[in-house]
Amino acid sequence: MSRPGEMPLLDHLEELRSRLLVSLGTVLLLSIGGYFVSDRVLDFLIRPVGKVYFTGVAEAFAVKLKIALFFGLFAASPVVFYQAWRFIAPGLSAREVRWVLPVVMALTLFFVTGATFCFYLVVPVAVEFLLEFGSDSLVPMITVSRYVSFVGWMVLGFGVVFEMPVVVFLLGRLGVVSAEGLRRRRRLIVVAILIVSAIITPSPDVFSQLLLAGPLYVLFDLSVVVVALTGRQGIPAPQPTSDS
Numbered sequence: 001m002s003r004p005g006e007m008p009l010l011d012h013l014e015e016l017r018s019r020l021l022v023s024l025g026t027v028l029l030l031s032i033g034g035y036f037v038s039d040r041v042l043d044f045l046i047r048p049v050g051k052v053y054f055t056g057v058a059e060a061f062a063v064k065l066k067i068a069l070f071f072g073l074f075a076a077s078p079v080v081f082y083q084a085w086r087f088i089a090p091g092l093s094a095r096e097v098r099w100v101l102p103v104v105m106a107l108t109l110f111f112v113t114g115a116t117f118c119f120y121l122v123v124p125v126a127v128e129f130l131l132e133f134g135s136d137s138l139v140p141m142i143t144v145s146r147y148v149s150f151v152g153w154m155v156l157g158f159g160v161v162f163e164m165p166v167v168v169f170l171l172g173r174l175g176v177v178s179a180e181g182l183r184r185r186r187r188l189i190v191v192a193i194l195i196v197s198a199i200i201t202p203s204p205d206v207f208s209q210l211l212l213a214g215p216l217y218v219l220f221d222l223s224v225v226v227v228a229l230t231g232r233q234g235i236p237a238p239q240p241t242s243d244s
Contacts, residue, residue, distance in 0.1 A: 019083040026076040034071025038064040052144040070152040081107040114162025157200035172227035179228035
C-alpha cells in the first residue's frame with residue numbers, strides 16, 4: 001500500500017512518459033525552425049576555419065538536418081531542464097519545490113556559459129592547434145559533416161558538464177553528497193573527469209580532452225565550495241515521541 005503523497009509505479013512511469021514527450025516535442029518543433037536558419041548557423045559555426053567542403057551528394061542536406069537538431073537541443077534546453085525538475089518534484093518537500101525557477105534558470109545559465117566558453121575559446125584554440133600538423137604535402141580539406149559534428153558535440157558537451165555546480169548543489173541540499181565526502185574522493189573524481197572528457201570530446205586527440213578536463217576540474221573545486229557553504233550539515237536525530 002502506498003504511503004500518503006507517494007506516487008504508484010504506473011503513475012510514475014506515466015509521468016515520465018509525459019515529461020519525455022513534452023521535451024522531445026519541444027526539441028522537434030524547435031529543430032524544424034532551426035532548419036530554416038541552418039545556413040546562417042553554418043556561416044556562424046565555420047568562422048574558425050573559413051571554409052568547409054562536402055563530398056557526398058546528400059551530405060549538404062544531411063548537415064542541414066544535423067544543424068537543425070543541434071539548434072533544437074540548445075534552444076529547448078530550458079524546457080528540458082524544467083520537465084526534468086518537475087518529474088522529480090513529487091519526491092521533494094514543499095520548500096524544495098520552490099527551487100524550481102531558480103534551479104531551471106541556473107541550469108540554463110551554466111549550460112549557455114559552457115557552450116559559449118567552448119565555442120569562443122576552446123574551439124578556435126583546438127582548431128588552430130590541430131591544423132598546425134598539416135604541411136605542404138598534408139593539406140587539410142575539412143568536410144562540413146565532420147566539422148559540424150566536431151563543433152556541435154564539443155559545444156554540447158561543455159554545456160552539459162558546466163552544469164556540475166548546480167547538480168552538486170542540489171545533491172548537497174538533499175544530503176546525498178557532502179563537501180568532506182567529495183574531498184575524500186578527489187583522486188577517484190579526477191580519474192572520472194578524464195574518462196568523461198575522453199568520452200565527450202568527439203576528436204580522439206589528447207589536447208581536446210585536456211581542454212575539457214581542465215575546466216571540469218575547476219568546476220569540481222567550485223562544486224566542493226558550493227556544497228560546503230550550502231549543503232545539508234547533517235540529518236537531525238529523530239525526536240522521542242510522547243508515548244516513549
